[in-house]
Amino acid sequence: MSSSHTPQQAPYYYVPAPSTYPITGSIALFLFALGSVLTMNKISGGGFVLGAGLLVLFYMMYTWFGKVAQESEGGLYSKRVGVSFRWAMGWFIFSEVMFFAAFFGALFYARVLAMPDLASLEHQALLWPEAKALWPNAGPGYDGGPFSPMGAWGIPAINTLLLLTSGVTLTWAHHGLLHNNRGQLKLGLFLTIALGVVFLGFQGYEYAHAYSELNVKMTTGVFGSVFYMLTGFHGFHVTVGATMLIVILCRVLAGHFSPENHFGFEAVAWYWHFVDVVWLLLFVVVYWI
Amino acid sequence: MAAIPGGADHSHDHAHDHPSGFMRWVTTTNHKDIGSMYLWFSFAMFIVGGIMALVIRAELFQPGLQVVDPDRFNQMTTLHGLIMVFGAIMPAFVGFANWMIPLMIGASDMAFARMNNWSFWLLPPAAILLTSSLLVPGGAAASGWTLYPPLTVQMGIGMDMAIFAVHILGISSIMGSINIVTTILNMRAPGMTLMKMPLFCWTWLITAYLVIAVMPVLAGAVTMILTDRHFGTSFFNAAGGGDPVLYQHIFWFFGHPEVYIIAIPAFGVVSQVIPAFSRKPLFGYASMVYATSSIAILSFIVWAHHMYTVGMPVAGQLYFMFATMLIAIPTGVKVFNWVATMWRGSLSFETPMLFSIGFLFLFTLGGFSGLVLSMTAVDVQLHDSYYVVAHFHYVMVAGALFSAYAGAYYWLPKWTGHMYDEKLGKLHFWLSLIFFNMTFFVQHFLGLAGMPRRIPDYSLQFAEFNKISSIGAFGFGLSQLVFLVVVLKCLKGGEKASAKPWDGAEGLEWTVPSPAPHHTFEVPPVVK
Secondary structure (H helix, E strand, O other): OOOOOOOOOOOOOOOOOOOOHHHHHHHHHHHHHHHHHHHHOOOOOHHHHHHHHHHHHHHHHHHHHHHHHHHHHOOOOOHHHHHHHHHHHHHHHHHHHHHHHHHHHHHHHHHHHHHHHHOOHHHHHHOOOOOOOOOOOOOOOOOOOOOOOOOOOOHHHHHHHHHHHHHHHHHHHHHHHHOOOHHHHHHHHHHHHHHHHHHHHHHHHHHHHHHHHHOOOOOOHHHHHHHHHHHHHHHHHHHHHHHHHHHHHHHHHOOOOOOOOOHHHHHHHHHHHHHHHHHHHHHHHHHHO | OOOOOOOOOOHHHHHHHOOOOHHHHHHOOOHHHHHHHHHHHHHHHHHHHHHHHHHHHHHOOOOOOOOOOHHHHHHHHHHHHHHHHHHHHHHHHHHHHHHHHHHHHOOOOOOOHHHHHHHHHOHHHHHHHHHHHHHOOOOEOOOOOOOOOOHHHHOOHHHHHHHHHHHHHHHHHHHHHHHHHHHHHHOOOOOOOHHHOOHHHHHHHHHHHHHHHHHHHHHHHHHHHHHHHHOOOOOOOHHHOOOHHHHHHHHHHHHHHHHHHHHHHHHHHHHHHHHHHHOOOOOOHHHHHHHHHHHHHHHHHOHHHHOHHHOOOHHHHHHHHHHHHHOHHHHHHHHHHHHHHHOOOOOOOOHHHHHHHHHHHHHHHHHHHHHHHHOHHHHHHHOOEHHHHHHHHHHHHHHHHHHHHHHHHHHHHHHHOEOOOHHHHHHHHHHHHHHHHHHHHHHHHHHHOOOEOOOOOOOHHHHHHHHHHHHHHHHHHHHHHHHHHHHHHHHHOOOEOOOOOOOOOOOHHHHOOOOOOOOOOOOOOOOO
């Protein structure tokens, strides 16, 4: 187990000085949780607490991540620390995969097990005479009027194309970084962000369309539930990914990253590709089949 | 970001501007400080959850309703479970991990010291949310710690507080586990190969993997409850095409590995203590690693044995029954190895060893009652009875808690620099052992006779055993104060501990002085 240092002679291990970032984050999440509870129960002042929590959270992230960028550019991170970052990002993405797995599991369970069960002879005879084992399905007790699911080959197909292209432009930007072609890096990052933002715009338009014309809502039974929760959490992750890419672009413009030392960029790229893969699964199982 | 500090900005150059007093603990990035905070926090939560258990046992002391109304009773069982699992046992073992893993693998600290601090400081907000929910209109969540819908979809604001507390606890334990995995995989001293690591590190590596895999699944499950409650979704509503049983599948996909998240670090501690007091290396080290890994993998594919009574195809029942029984094999390997480690060893029975042997007997008993419950036909009779309560308290209390005590007594000299009071330690063990069995052994009989759990009243024929159990519970609760006295005495003074107070102990943690200095292994040791 050799330890190769960067030219700046970074310490073998990096142990940061005592820090107030974590406690700031804890206060932020506490306010966020409390504010959410109050808001959801329509107690006055909830929105204020929630907003305060978010503000403190953004402040914490801005200062903490800024500090990490500073330490990285200051050469405090040895190769060994870089390996730690790589392990941690990989495991973090794994935890995200498992979070999505819960919702995909809910979709499969509803389609494959709950629907046929609700439409079984016993249930039809005793509980739900109208129940049918069809998908999409808003359940035998649904009374929100007819709805039609989102077709796969309109906006969702375009969105698939957008995200796949953004994966290519991001890799192109990475090659620019590796070959110290900063122009290619900036353009590639910009294109990736633009594609992500257009994706989100289409997604918003699709939601509006679904609400106003297709009559597919959060309340449209289990179909509406899995549709909005899966695509919604994915959209949230695209938003987070695009925000991180904007931060990376700002750092690039500030002259950060070198062909040898740019894990900040790579971590965000990993995250972006993960979000991309989740979309492909969504496209197939939510929209297509 | 114009001003970029030079490469000389090492942390130890900052030693002079370290905050002191309370802010030292709030801002610390030191794994030993953070480990100590985890251990104290978990003990405080153990007392809080223990008081809730005593409220339950006081109510069950005799038939009829005397102490609390049934709704409060349900809130007590719910919060007792949530607090003990997420607030007491898990943080206790994370505390051990923080303190001991860097010392055992020869690292100067955890891989991400600031994130380590955050993992800890997320616990108090979650604890505040959980405990203060007792005071809001409608009271705390009263559904049992499993939070099954449709009950949880109908409850009041306390349920929302529990959901967000679970979210925050999940963030905390995922970050803590990413830190542990990274530390173990990347921060080992030169020469410390994976198969040379102390078994405690192995068990934590596997546990951390389980945490990262299943805590997000729990987050998904409680998020679905939240949206069903407030945003009109129908995940768990049959009229909307959902299914309450879906929740149980998702929950137990988390919940069964969670059982091993609690048990596996306990295996790790015992695997350090038994060799030390047998003065022999651990028997079958490699097989211990493989057995632990097998238990972790099997834990993902047995979840529905918690749900035999909700309705399942016979093929499903058979599969989950046999898959569950398979777990007995790697567990048997481990028990065999612990016993074989003691075989012809030069045994001595200090408190850590006593707790380990107590663990060995009682955990095995809990494992056997688990094997009984794995049989579908039997479980349909015993489901949600006191037999189940007895079973999991044998593995949670006599398993995890006894092992945590074994670890605490074993490493107290390293942490404090003093030997603890051996007489008081032994008193603590014997009182705990006797009262534990008094509390929980009789609950097997109650369950077999048909007493349901989570009900504040019971039929008259259960009165005697409940009386015994309640007396035992109060005895057990009070005996835990002996431990507090031991720790406080040990912190204040006592016989000076040498670097290696246990002559049979092995490992890098015993090469540093006692108490372990604030910074250790700033230059990594070389392991041959």
